[in-house]
Amino acid sequence: MRTGDSDAFAALYRKYWRRLFDAAYRRLLLREECEEIIQEIFTDLWTKRETLLISVSLEAYLFGASRYSIYNHIRSRKIREAYLEHWLKTPGEEGNYIEDRLHYEELASALEKSIENLPEKLRKVYVLSRKEHLTYKEIAEQEQIPVDTVEKQMGRALKILRDNLKEFAWAWLVLALWDLYR
Amino acid sequence: MAVTAPECYSIKSEEAYRRMDKDRLQYLLEQDKNGQNSPEEAAELEAWYLSAESRPAFTESLSADGLSALEGKIFARIEAAQPVPQEWNVPSVNRSGWFNWRGIAAAVLLLVVAGIGMYMFQRQNGRIVERTAFGETRVLTLPDGSEVTLNGNSVLSYDREWPELREVKLEGEGYFKVVHTKDHRKFRVRTGDDFSLDVLGTQFNISKRESGTRIVLDEGKVRCNLGDSERDTLVLKPGEMIRFTKKPTDYQRERVETGRYSAWKEHKLVFKNTSLREVAAILQDTYGLETEAGNPELLDRQISGSVPTDNVELLLEGIAEASAVTISRDGNQIVIAPRAE
Structure with a gap:
């Protein structure tokens, strides 16, 4: 990890993000804030990767950082009027679960639909890369096409998806990180 | 802090913690932040935090797709929030090259195009066609002021009136000095229906022979269009060579010493561990000379060094010298034989 290897970083993210998100959601009950916290923890981890000395286990460090961040978020709710209103609603918690869940499911289904509509060649490359986590090189070997072509096709698939998902203001962000799954 | 967690708090139901009054929670958090909390307050906050673990x-509750959408979304935020490592960047393959192109000021772009043609052009009205004979080199000036030195046995053609795009067709081999236009018009060299390259500010070498096509980039940037130019493009970096035999998409990329590929323009050929077989191909393509070897193994002999090309006799003499063979010529036919002891 301290070598600054981005693959290791992505693997680390994949390993912990879910438990950290659940931990944050249990206390905050607001997906926006939870996303923000996970983002902060990992951004911080990446920035400090060269210098960070963790005396406890990495896991303990991550959950500790997460708790610290959760506390900060709750404190700042007090001063932020926008959140105050939300805070007052919190007792009816169950509603949030459903609403927040829907948010991700809608994104996922819009994405799925767009993927299905991709031209066959592009769809294949996209699925192999994003869902089966194959590297470009592996895809090139499997499909018997040059690596450069895989890159091109992937770029083109993402462009199409982005265009189709314009109504999701942040969808481009999701698509922007295709590279990390190489 | 948890050490002091007293029993009195465990009397409270979990539900009570979960529904802790928000003012109380804020108070506990403030105390915690300022380090003024009593052990009891610390324990109360800890208990609140732990009680939430029982929540779902x-x-x-997400589907597999929903889960992966969330995973992706947060990672994207991480990526967007920091100076990302280079390898995470999405290469904007189709645009970045032209962006740089625009940034190049008043560029005189040198581009060496070397290649041997294998089919003849379709002549069209309004099209200018320049040809060179075997062994001839000629300097041409294009309508935009760009200069092309054609090597032997080569054909260059282009429309008398260029539209937006400055496009020339090349069969064979040439050395281009491409001038930059004020309105940043693209300059494209096409060697076939399935292959062209766009000048992005650069010096490079392209060679199309019967045995295959070869592009060598000296410096700057070129974009190669393999077939469908929208989709299959590739950008070369300095010192790189790509070559392919038939299908452009089946190219190989490697790093080379670029100089020897454009040396012909200085009226010499530079060889480095080049087999006589390859030399024979050059003689065939550029000078129209058919090679015959008394002993086929002779063609595996490798030569290094440079030989002059001004004069075919001298060229052959140089090759013979470098490879310790005798070369005799009869018209377009040359015969390579082992040197007598």
């Missing part, structure tokens, strides 16, 4: 895990 949000992500378990």
